[in-house]
Amino acid sequence: MPDSLTRAVRWDTVVGALLVVVLLLSFTTVDGFGNALNLSFLIGNTLPIALIALPMTLLVVSGEIDLSVASTAGLSGAVMGALWNQGMAIETIIPVCLLIGVVCGLVNGLLVTRLGLPSLAVTIGTLAAYRGIAQIVLGSDAVTDFPSAYLDFAAGRIGDTFVPYAFLPFLVLLAIAVVALHATPFGRSLFAIGAGEEAARFAGIRVKRQKLILFTVTGLMSALTGVFWALHYASARYDNATGLELSVVAAVLLGGIDFDGGKGTLGGAIAGVFLLGALQNVMSLRDVTAQSQIVVTGVLLVLSVLGPRVARQIAAARAGRRAAAPPPPDRKTPAPTS
């Protein structure tokens, strides 16, 4: 069996099943969970995580990561507020915000691909830098008076259903991301880069260009999320979406995307996103404080890195008992007693 495949499938299934279980339990045991309004809140509040999780999944598959996404979203929101205060038209402001996201992503991408710096370090740096710029741009203002048509779109739902308006464009973006990762040569090359960057380069894959594209798209999507966030919560502040990168990374890893790259599916990642979203929703309904929710998210992050690894070791131990070629002995450690 191609065990990378079975492993991914197995983990996808686990997360998908877990999502179903959590939803069923919540429907039956949590008051106020199952009504359409709450479900639309659940989806709406999860959308920022989901939007950024799309490019983040591709990025992690290719062996990189971007931790500056929440700061980019915050910067995008801050610029939106500042320009609105100056009287610019919202139709002009939004493209400008998206452009800023592209620039933020490009900066990350160039630092990683041209200077060969590790993306973890680069984007921790820009996490601080972009948030700082956001504060310089908007100070401690909160801008709330955006046009009501936009606010209604970002916060409203279709009739009395549980479907927020904004969910529809997300579905389109999701479809694009799924096709890009799983059905195009580009997506195939990302898996190759993540699983063996040097071999990918020797196969003529333009590794640096692909990564630059990914960082740029991640910046763009983060900025879009920043715009959505400001409209959805009707508040543009410099500290919007603070800590969102934690949720995104936790959800993506929870969804079975291997932190070392080369493995995972977008389906798994999105299941991870909505699993996290559902848990956060339930915790809010149960009056769990925001601080405690962060603790839960952090623990989930650790578990989601640990889970697949433990599963793999169990699988490897099983395979080792069945098949030949166990790993070479470690001559530096004392003999294991068998």
Next chain:
Amino acid sequence: MTHPSDTGPAPVLALKGISKSFGAVRALRDVSLELFPGEVHALAGENGAGKSTLIKTLAGVHRPDAGQVLLDGAPVVFHGPGDARDAGIAVIYQEPTLFPDLSMAENIFMGRQPRRALRRIDHRATRDATTALMKRLGVELDPDRPARGLSIADQQIVEIAKALSFDARVLIMDEPTAALTNSEVARLFGVVRALRDQGAVVLFVSHRLEEIFEICRRVTTLRDGAWIASEPLDGMTEDDLVRRMVGRDLAELYPKQDVTPGETALSVRRLSREGVFTDVSFEVRRGEIVGLAGLVGAGRTEVARAVFGIDRRDAGEVEVDGRRLTNGSPSTAMAAGLALVPEDRRAQGLVMDMSIERNIGLTGLGVTVRAGLMDRGAERRRSLDWAVKLRVKYARIADTVNTLSGGNQQKVVLAKWLATRPKVLIVDEPTRGIDVGTKAEVHRLLSQLAADGVAVLMISSDLPEVLGMADRVLVMHEGRLTAEIPRSDATEETVMAAATGRAA
């Protein structure tokens, strides 16, 4: 505790009727082996013949399902590598695992350094003990030198010294020479001879037959997990040994066909990369196999990388079929009809965690596409087609390549590149670490490709291979092309003279 004693000296270590299965795979079947003091004993066999399992059984990693291990005539059971080590059996692997930042002395005595008062490490005693070990091995190496920067041969010598410090009496060397240059091999063999003369037993595994004949006294051959023969090498020929290993007459190891070269396919002019190689110019014509020889570090691989565009060139030009290649762009090189089978199969040639199908598919991402999307049917047909053409042995095309033997992995790399239908094929160490049978297949393939009009540039440290396969031999020394020798004049002497910088 008795055993049937032979005449003559008693074996230090013996295996009697060892069998070992992994699931349905019978890796070893009733294998016996006797190692006598003061002997270097070769263990021969193709990949998958059971050599590794046998070594791991001796090293205490595997426990045999049946049979006995006898040490000085007494049966022993190893519960783990530590037991084997305590019994005086040490394994030296192909790639040493030293701590690069520690000195040789520290590496040798890691975790058991001589102590002074207050449990402080006695550096002087450590150093002196290391010097004594080096003297025993007949080499001069500074005990304070960090392991980083030691040649692989010297690193192996450090591993041997470490084994001796554990009072090892049986040294098992698993393909120690695979990554060594000829002069390094000579250095390592000097040490092996010194050990042998002191009465140690060495079990030596190598794919290079000439080395077996050079250093070993007897040979035990395995095939498909079964013992074939244990016999003195005296009076045997390489052909005899190959026949034992393969079980049939090998058509010929170097089946070079005569061809009349066509027009120039690859033209490299004044190629330079600062500090790596300088002013390298050569041409390869259609139908030709050109060998590129030289010592490891002479810059051969680096030239290939720059030609293909993995590294940027600082000066010079490369043309494939009359098309100038963009600097530093493997994708344009591929489009022009260039293919490179790289030196490091596991890191550069393959994505080890990906399937055979997708590894071969990687070079066809621009081809197996319909309306911008992957055409999985076309990808599978292309991969299957080439895997079958190259006779890759696999269970399923969707299996990951790390389930394959080294020889079959190399065939997948070749399949991946031949599927691009290259006009120029560069192969870098195409048969390193693969068994004799597969090696002959690769040679036959290269010869056939050349006959079909492909221009082949073959980098190889295996001199018989270069001499046997190449129409012309280019030789590099310290970053420069020092000689071009036609097939008729190419001998080990002329090539080595140019490779070592002696006047050709």
